[in-house]
Amino acid sequence: MDAFAVFGIQTLFSFVVFGLLAWWFVWPWLKSVDRTTAFTALTFVHALRPIGATVLVASVAGTALPRDFAEAVAYGDLLTSLLAVITLIALRGRWPFAIALVWVTNVVGFADLVNALVGGVRYDIARLGMGSFWYVVTILVPILWIAHALAFGLLLRRRA
Numbered sequence: 001m002d003a004f005a006v007f008g009i010q011t012l013f014s015f016v017v018f019g020l021l022a023w024w025f026v027w028p029w030l031k032s033v034d035r036t037t038a039f040t041a042l043t044f045v046h047a048l049r050p051i052g053a054t055v056l057v058a059s060v061a062g063t064a065l066p067r068d069f070a071e072a073v074a075y076g077d078l079l080t081s082l083l084a085v086i087t088l089i090a091l092r093g094r095w096p097f098a099i100a101l102v103w104v105t106n107v108v109g110f111a112d113l114v115n116a117l118v119g120g121v122r123y124d125i126a127r128l129g130m131g132s133f134w135y136v137v138t139i140l141v142p143i144l145w146i147a148h149a150l151a152f153g154l155l156l157r158r159r160a
Contacts, residue, residue, distance in 0.1 A: 007126035007138065014142040022146050030154060038154055039102045040091045045147040046084035046109050051136055052077030061133035069119040076112030083108055099155075106151045113144060 030038040053074040054060045061070065083105040090098035120126075120137075130137065 002127075003129075004124075004126045007134070010138040011142060014139055015145070018142050018146050022150060027150060027153070030150060031157075035154065036091050036094065036098070039099070039151065040088060042147050042151045042154075043084050043087050043091065043102065043105060045143060046080050046105060047088060048140075049077040049081040049084070049109070049144070051140065054136065055130075055133050060131055062129050062131040064128040065125060065130055065133075066123050069116075069123050069125070072119060073112075073116045076108075076115060080105065080109040080112050102151065103155060106148055106155070109144070110148045110152075113141070113148070116141075 030041070055065065055070045056074045083101070087098065087101040087105045090101050095101075125137075
């Protein structure tokens with residue numbers, strides 16, 4: 001089986017497994033707690049995005065990835081992580097603009113994932129060889145997409 005097929009299967013299974021987890025357990029819980037608690041839980045996921053900067057480390061990601069792609073991924077993740085930490089502090093402090101920061105963090109983080117997806121397809125990164133960064137893409141990235149979907153679902157949901 002070639003690298004693209006393995007990459008696709010692993011990514012698909014991550015989306016299915018984490019999607020089921022989100023649908024069966026996370027979404028019902030998020031709907032049952034107050035918005036601040038729900039957004040705090042979802043934002044913590046994005047606070048861990050500095051791991052995306054490992055794409056800049058040759059001993060982790062290899063040297064086959066184009067530098068412009070790697071830098072866009074790394075800096076997009078760092079920006080999202082910084083916004084997430086600020087958002088967590090705002091949520092914890094119950095600042096009046098905390099929900100606006102949830103929006104900003106999710107829009108920026110979502111745009112970063114779209115940019116990485118477009119770049120990944122453009123450069124066919126599954127076939128380039130990305131070293132152990134492969135695990136970030138096939139395991140963590142699906143969690144990020146799902147966390148954004150859940151956050152947008154809550155943001156757009158009418159309050160009961």
